[in-house]
Amino acid sequence: IMATGCTKKPINEDVEGFWILKSFTTLADGEVHQCNRLYYSITCMVTEVSEKQGDKGLDAYVGRTGYNGNETQLILSDFKVRASTSDNGKNAPVEGLREYGINSQEITVFDIVKCDGKSMILQSDYARLELEKF
Numbered sequence: 001i002m003a004t005g006c007t008k009k010p011i012n013e014d015v016e017g018f019w020i021l022k023s024f025t026t027l028a029d030g031e032v033h034q035c036n037r038l039y040y041s042i043t044c045m046v047t048e049v050s051e052k053q054g055d056k057g058l059d060a061y062v063g064r065t066g067y068n069g070n071e072t073q074l075i076l077s078d079f080k081v082r083a084s085t086s087d088n089g090k091n092a093p094v095e096g097l098r099e100y101g102i103n104s105q106e107i108t109v110f111d112i113v114k115c116d117g118k119s120m121i122l123q124s125d126y127a128r129l130e131l132e133k134f
Helices: 094-098
Strands: 017-026 032-042 046-051 061-068 073-082 087-091 107-115 119-123 127-133
Touching: 046 073
Parallel strands: none
Antiparallel strands: 017 032, 017 127, 032 046, 046 061, 061 073, 073 087, 073 107, 107 119, 119 127
């Protein structure tokens, strides 16, 4: 008899996984922000954004993951400050989220411009993100 785990099956296997944020461009001014060791961990229910051994000392945040439009849009919402094993219930500050190309603690809708399982381009009304699978 084979035991099955309690893990949730990915909704979109190309989108979900561990990504490194290479850069993002803020749309209002066209400024390109080069990123150093910033990561997105996207699962079917939770997304975490974090800096791993980077030079800025950024906080990590966790939020809800959803899809819209036949999985052509990735919706990230309700970001909280990351604690050791979950969140600490404290809303993520927008200033901190902007370091990851996100401009709202409440909800950000990203159009999935490109995603082939190796590289991904996401675009919201705030920024265009370029990520690579890690």
